[in-house]
Amino acid sequence: MNSGAGLGNLLVLALPLLLLAFLMFTQRKRGREVQAFQSGLGVGDAVVLTSGLYGTVVALDDTVATLEIAPGVQVRVDRRAVGMVQPGGERPAGTDESPRPDATPEVG
Numbered sequence: 001m002n003s004g005a006g007l008g009n010l011l012v013l014a015l016p017l018l019l020l021a022f023l024m025f026t027q028r029k030r031g032r033e034v035q036a037f038q039s040g041l042g043v044g045d046a047v048v049l050t051s052g053l054y055g056t057v058v059a060l061d062d063t064v065a066t067l068e069i070a071p072g073v074q075v076r077v078d079r080r081a082v083g084m085v086q087p088g089g090e091r092p093a094g095t096d097e098s099p100r101p102d103a104t105p106e107v108g
Contacts, residue, residue, distance in 0.1 A: 039077060050083040
């Protein structure tokens with residue numbers, strides 16, 4: 001009977017250790033994926049920030065990305081705030097550059 005109890009105790013100790021090892025492995029893998037994504041960013045990429053802001057990358061350095069969020073409006077953000085590249089690089093709906101129907105047309 002003692003061997004059964006010893007095996008049970010060993011299992012109780014091994015399961016949390018296996019869980020921790022699994023969590024560390026998946027976290028390390030996720031870190032590599034994020035690093036590869038960050039290094040793959042380029043000027044001209046249409047991106048979405050983790051806050052949900054859409055923009056186009058106009059300048060990059062080691063820690064800062066400069067995005068154009070509207071024509072002539074640029075913001076500097078931490079490069080880690082870029083969450084994803086927009087699929088297809090299209091502008092989100094409702095952000096086209098055509099004038100709004102209620103806007104007064106320019107005369108000139």
